[in-house]
Amino acid sequence: MKMGFRWYGEGNDTVTLEQIKQIPGVETIVWALHDMAAGDEWPMEKILEVKKSADKYGFNLDVVESVNVHEDIKLGLPTRDKYIENYKKTIEKLAKVGVKVICYNFMPVFDWLRTDLYKKTEDGSTALFYEKARITDIDPMELVNKIASNPDLTMPGWEPERLKNLTQLFEAYKNVTEEDLWNNLKYFLEQIIPVAEINDIKMAVHPDDPPWSIFGLPRIVKSRNDLARLLKLVDSPYNCLTLCSGAIGSNPNNDVPAMIREFGNRIAFAHIRNVKIYENGDFIETSHRTCDGSLDICDIVKAYHEFGFTGYARPDHGRHIWNEQCRPGYGLYDRALGIMYIWGIWDTLQRTK
Numbered sequence: 001m002k003m004g005f006r007w008y009g010e011g012n013d014t015v016t017l018e019q020i021k022q023i024p025g026v027e028t029i030v031w032a033l034h035d036m037a038a039g040d041e042w043p044m045e046k047i048l049e050v051k052k053s054a055d056k057y058g059f060n061l062d063v064v065e066s067v068n069v070h071e072d073i074k075l076g077l078p079t080r081d082k083y084i085e086n087y088k089k090t091i092e093k094l095a096k097v098g099v100k101v102i103c104y105n106f107m108p109v110f111d112w113l114r115t116d117l118y119k120k121t122e123d124g125s126t127a128l129f130y131e132k133a134r135i136t137d138i139d140p141m142e143l144v145n146k147i148a149s150n151p152d153l154t155m156p157g158w159e160p161e162r163l164k165n166l167t168q169l170f171e172a173y174k175n176v177t178e179e180d181l182w183n184n185l186k187y188f189l190e191q192i193i194p195v196a197e198i199n200d201i202k203m204a205v206h207p208d209d210p211p212w213s214i215f216g217l218p219r220i221v222k223s224r225n226d227l228a229r230l231l232k233l234v235d236s237p238y239n240c241l242t243l244c245s246g247a248i249g250s251n252p253n254n255d256v257p258a259m260i261r262e263f264g265n266r267i268a269f270a271h272i273r274n275v276k277i278y279e280n281g282d283f284i285e286t287s288h289r290t291c292d293g294s295l296d297i298c299d300i301v302k303a304y305h306e307f308g309f310t311g312y313a314r315p316d317h318g319r320h321i322w323n324e325q326c327r328p329g330y331g332l333y334d335r336a337l338g339i340m341y342i343w344g345i346w347d348t349l350q351r352t353k
């Protein structure tokens, strides 16, 4: 297992590479050009700038999260081909700096969604929280306006340019069914995977977060059966998964260790995170420790260890502790603690092999 840490880039992250360097065992910076709009071709100069920063600390750039997929591709509009061509060109450029995995998602309109970014917990820390009833009642525009009016709250997938046309987007998706979305994903993968193969880059889809439909929009990467179907859409070792335990695992019917045991050889990127799920369907992100949440992180790491996982992992999100001011879910401290917990389990398993 190779350990990575998500970093939003120079001047765009409260966490520095110097700090990340001091977390044991981190070799990979999980990065992206966060100022690029979905569908744009990434300029080589900007890619090289990130490489220069990473080189200074001896990090590799093996994992990109994410190259976002333009809505027209998800909607299956005729204009999609132009954006797919740009995506291919971006893949070719990323190969030049040694990228091995591209994480992406296929969620219409929204990326991850929470109702509270700083929910206070018993020990005084705050964490990302999802209150199911509030999403059922809330008008999506209200939620977006709240996020758009707070400059501190920009989150991945909540780029203003993607959201400013929200009303039109909702309109565009009105008649798009899950089957349509599957067809559009297949079309995309059939074009992209051959290019990924030539460039030795694995395309690793991130599950929907949360793994159920929101605001009536279709979502298709939510369960074991969805993952099985997705991997068969284009049956190539380059059509892979980012298995995010916290995302797919927030539905208690999803058995994450079983998914790892079944799809292990197609998991290119492991997101390891714990969540505590409540009976009413709410969930909160917790520390990584198994007894703090509803997911068995020990068994999740064990499932990776069993088949000698050589892919990339990251601690995914963390709580906000010790008064850290940071991007929601992306502070230094709790993610670093998470890494040490994961290594603790991993190293113990190594000994008892």
Ligand code: CS2
Residues within 6 Å of the ligand: 065, 066, 103, 104, 105, 111, 112, 156, 157, 206, 209, 244, 247, 271, 316
């Ligand atoms: C999230 C997502 O759980 C996560 O990793 O932070 O925003 C994720 O980065 C994207 O859905 C991947 O495309």
Ligand code: MN
Residues within 6 Å of the ligand: 206, 244, 247, 271, 316
């Ligand atoms: Mn994730």
